[in-house]
């Protein structure tokens with residue numbers, strides 16, 4: 001019980017907040033912990049190429065390498081940034097209780113551009129947000145916007161754009177949600193948006209036992225459904241895909257919404273199912289198969305070709 005659990009985190013404000021949240025909870029349970037901010041892959045060396053180890057995520061690979069090198073014991077991620085296939089030897093230790101799943105639009109006080117036929121420039125670096133925005137507002141233009149939450153907020157202020165799309169959960173966590181925002185209740189979030197995951201080395205029973213106590217079963221289940229939908233549809237390519245599963249205690253059912261769009265938002269395949277809880281394990285898979293049968297498979301194949309070029 002005396003071992004110190006080293007918690008790896010990236011050094012953005014949001015990442016640090018999330019890692020501290022896990023640290024505090026572990027401390028409350030009586031564990032000793034240490035936060036280890038990990039900067040870039042540059043100073044981390046592995047004796048095998050990353051892809052051979054199944055390390056693919058842009059946001060997660062630095063921590064994956066640190067974990068395989070045993071420089072950290074666990075890593076905390078925004079679950080939506082984690083590829084659906086984890087690297088060899090790394091397992092999901094816990095999914096924390098989910099916060100808001102919503103996307104929101106930050107604007108500058110005037111929202112008249114949301115009325116029909118108006119034009120506007122909206123910023124987002126996400127294929128999913130861009131496609132859903134253009135599907136709903138075909139007269140608008142969507143420009144690219146990348147960086148961590150703080151950088152993106154600054155860029156919105158520094159540019160003439162009308163607004164930019166953010167995950168509500170990220171802004172809530174670092175307490176930076178401005179008053180100028182509108183919730184986008186029609187937009188389907190990224191699979192696992194608003195959830196945090198803790199990953200652990202497969203053979204580390206001490207950390208696995210500790211972290212298991214942080215798991216929220218309902219969030220584990222709903223994010224599993226959403227990520228299964230994503231994995232079944234895209235199979236390694238990137239595509240504008242949204243998914244949201246919600247458990248209803250009252251009916252003991254899962255409400256699932258999924259969407260796949262073309263990059264320009266002109267084509268959209270949607271699914272909405274409400275199923276008894278007993279069917280949760282296959283729900284993401286069956287929903288994805290239905291989207292494919294609607295014509296989604298051809299669209300995915302097109303996207304695969306597009307990104308190969």
Ligand SMILES: NCc1[nH]cc(CCC(=O)O)c1CC(=O)O
Nearest residue numbers: 078081166167169170193194195
């Ligand atoms: N890709 C960046 C990212 N990863 C997780 C969050 C916020 C927290 C969450 O969605 O769980 C964000 C910022 C955003 O999408 O605005």
